[in-house]
Amino acid sequence: MSDTLLMGRRILLVIGGGIAAYKSLELIRRLKERGASVRAILTSAGEHFVTPLSVSSLTGDKVYTDLFSLTDEAEMGHIELSRDADLLVVAPATADLMAKMAHGLANDLASTALLATDKKVLVAPAMNVRMWLHPATQRNFETLLADGVDVVGPNEGDMACGEYGPGRMAEPAEILAAIESHFAELAFPGGGPLKGKRILITSGPTHEPIDPVRYLANRSSGKQGYAIAQAVARLGAETVLVSGPTNLPNPPGVTVKRVETAREMLAACEAALPADIAICAAAVADWRVASDAEQKLKKQPGEQAPALMLVENPDILATLSQLKMNRPALVIGFAAETEKVIDHAVAKRQRKGCDWIVANDVSPATGVMGGDLNTVHLISREGQEDWPLLPKQAVAERLARRIADHFSTSKAAE
Numbered sequence: 001m002s003d004t005l006l007m008g009r010r011i012l013l014v015i016g017g018g019i020a021a022y023k024s025l026e027l028i029r030r031l032k033e034r035g036a037s038v039r040a041i042l043t044s045a046g047e048h049f050v051t052p053l054s055v056s057s058l059t060g061d062k063v064y065t066d067l068f069s070l071t072d073e074a075e076m077g078h079i080e081l082s083r084d085a086d087l088l089v090v091a092p093a094t095a096d097l098m099a100k101m102a103h104g105l106a107n108d109l110a111s112t113a114l115l116a117t118d119k120k121v122l123v124a125p126a127m128n129v130r131m132w133l134h135p136a137t138q139r140n141f142e143t144l145l146a147d148g149v150d151v152v153g154p155n156e157g158d159m160a161c162g163e164y165g166p167g168r169m170a171e172p173a174e175i176l177a178a179i180e181s182h183f184a185e186l187a188f189p190g191g192g193p194l195k196g197k198r199i200l201i202t203s204g205p206t207h208e209p210i211d212p213v214r215y216l217a218n219r220s221s222g223k224q225g226y227a228i229a230q231a232v233a234r235l236g237a238e239t240v241l242v243s244g245p246t247n248l249p250n251p252p253g254v255t256v257k258r259v260e261t262a263r264e265m266l267a268a269c270e271a272a273l274p275a276d277i278a279i280c281a282a283a284v285a286d287w288r289v290a291s292d293a294e295q296k297l298k299k300q301p302g303e304q305a306p307a308l309m310l311v312e313n314p315d316i317l318a319t320l321s322q323l324k325m326n327r328p329a330l331v332i333g334f335a336a337e338t339e340k341v342i343d344h345a346v347a348k349r350q351r352k353g354c355d356w357i358v359a360n361d362v363s364p365a366t367g368v369m370g371g372d373l374n375t376v377h378l379i380s381r382e383g384q385e386d387w388p389l390l391p392k393q394a395v396a397e398r399l400a401r402r403i404a405d406h407f408s409t410s411k412a413a414e
Ligand code: C5P
Pocket: 202, 262, 280, 281, 282, 283, 284, 285, 286, 313, 314, 315, 316, 317, 318, 332, 333, 334, 335, 336, 348
């Protein structure tokens, strides 16, 4: 199986005329990064918000804009355009596009392609809050749901027009997740190989308070742990993600518990037990301030800077690995190292008592911290596997499948 769910998938992206169209450019980038090919139809309203040149630079293909272009028809007719795709995505889906879809209108290339398709369609509505809440749009929305159209968003928040409410287009990461879920369901109808397994994952940094406004933290983005949560959930696992503070949206189909400190993270993990598998991807602060001040520390002229007294935080991975009762059958830790990656990881696996360690080189030159790519080594009792440089998403999917294989092999051996 390929390393990402989207490898080789063909997406037809319809970009409607809304301010959110700029986010569709980011969506194209992310789809391409994951190996999908993207063709884009830009409506004439859409052309007011993003240019055909920007879209085609990112898709690496021409942009389809005109229903009656003879050149287009000669190269690829509008029927083939939609038949040739594995999935149609409408983002932004304006009130107008949704109305056309609901009523079967076909008076431009976008609406014609959408009517001519026999493939799944995913819409990401984006419009002013009043337009979204209008009974006509809500009626059209119900019709689209009844027709089997998938929907992502809209989100609630500040709108470009200055109003507040539902109507903001889902973020590119959320649309991407919805696209991946669609292909995961196709790949595993009736549930994936991790169905029936409960998986606990920690991710992100922890924030350890110094006083009510300051804290100690680290540069972890949480991306790798979130991607793992998403990947195992897609394979059918019941997934609980205990996350430190991050800017990432909750992965679909995952129960997310948000915490701040290492002690809160441990308590949330213990509350989530029993679990079959625990994956500790969080960058837990090793130390916290011994007694955090109740009031903001004040700088006094002429006084020395305060000394911070640190005490050790609980080690969540070691605690879960060494549980007498309720120990997950498979406990996986991470080892982010800047030198002697393998040696340190092998020693860490033994010291903590976990089953596998995913080791990676995080020295600044690698760009792994906060970046999107990762080169990892999987260390177990049996030895070492070196994985190639992969997007964090692909590392997550590979790890999820590796876990599923582990359980199917150990079941077969019973
Ligand atoms: O000891 P070190 O931080 O290098 O170990 C990394 C591994 O241990 C990661 O899996 C991390 O999630 C986990 N860890 C933990 N609790 C800590 C420190 C690290 O779960 N307090």
